[in-house]
Amino acid sequence: MPAWSFPATALSALHAGFRPHLLDVEPDSWALEPSGVPDDVALRARAAVPVAPFGAEPDLEGWATWSAETGVPAVFDAAACFDSLGRAPMPDGPPFAVVVSMHATKVFGIGEGAFVLSNDRSWVLRIRRFINFGFTAARRSDVFGTNAKLSEYGAAVGLAGLDAWPETRRRWMAVAGDFTTRLAAAGLRAQPGFGGPAAVPYCVADFETPERRQCALEALSRAGIETRQWWGGGQHANPALATLSRDDLAVTDTLAARTLGLPFWIDIATRDVDEIFSVLATSVG
Numbered sequence: 001m002p003a004w005s006f007p008a009t010a011l012s013a014l015h016a017g018f019r020p021h022l023l024d025v026e027p028d029s030w031a032l033e034p035s036g037v038p039d040d041v042a043l044r045a046r047a048a049v050p051v052a053p054f055g056a057e058p059d060l061e062g063w064a065t066w067s068a069e070t071g072v073p074a075v076f077d078a079a080a081c082f083d084s085l086g087r088a089p090m091p092d093g094p095p096f097a098v099v100v101s102m103h104a105t106k107v108f109g110i111g112e113g114a115f116v117l118s119n120d121r122s123w124v125l126r127i128r129r130f131i132n133f134g135f136t137a138a139r140r141s142d143v144f145g146t147n148a149k150l151s152e153y154g155a156a157v158g159l160a161g162l163d164a165w166p167e168t169r170r171r172w173m174a175v176a177g178d179f180t181t182r183l184a185a186a187g188l189r190a191q192p193g194f195g196g197p198a199a200v201p202y203c204v205a206d207f208e209t210p211e212r213r214q215c216a217l218e219a220l221s222r223a224g225i226e227t228r229q230w231w232g233g234g235q236h237a238n239p240a241l242a243t244l245s246r247d248d249l250a251v252t253d254t255l256a257a258r259t260l261g262l263p264f265w266i267d268i269a270t271r272d273v274d275e276i277f278s279v280l281a282t283s284v285g
């Protein structure tokens, strides 16, 4: 799995009894790509966990091909990919799963909760059993399981959210379009995939150097504007994950040092956006 991700990626693998190995990402996509998995790592791996960073479209096709070649299944952390997944057809071939978050910080937020997609019916059935006490057709724990079902309340919010989705999506895209124009005017870019074609819930600006990022962070903070380093220094920078085995993580470390999540949400007021970009214009312009 990539080091450039939220710690939930490694934590969930650890909970499932695996020992994560962290790999570096590509500078253009900010993602671990199949070509970035060294042969010796692929040989030892029991699963790959690619991450689609900040809602970018996951490379389902590329990883399906990699799985077919290596015999290693892929489980995608596509936490922020509710919209971009609609553009990525499910490839046939080796079974894989895609996990999508519906936490409040996502474009399709219902509070808490997630769903799993798979191209394989038997995987879907196994996951259904696992999240429902290991029940099979009989109301009996035939296999190991837990209670990880979506709450009734969350499901109701989700159903209402689906009715509103076309308009919600339009509004996310409008804010992202405005940010894209303003970022370009400030000589900045956001993460790959920001501004279209899919709606994403984050605007992670790339300041190109740690010094420029620090200037922006301090200027925004002085103006009372919060920012987020969504993935901190990468998964390996979390004390609980510091001992995980890893390859060289130079790109991850660079991204962690020079990117910053700007305030970005669906109904952010124009005057707030004006203020953010006027601070940025003076600090990095």
Ligand SMILES: Cc1ncc(COP(=O)(O)O)c(C=O)c1O
Pocket: 005, 006, 008, 009, 051, 077, 079, 080, 101, 102, 103, 105, 113, 114
């Ligand atoms: C890449 C990634 N994986 C997992 C998660 C955790 O998702 P959840 O909050 O639904 O547990 C996040 C949260 O933002 C994330 O960015």
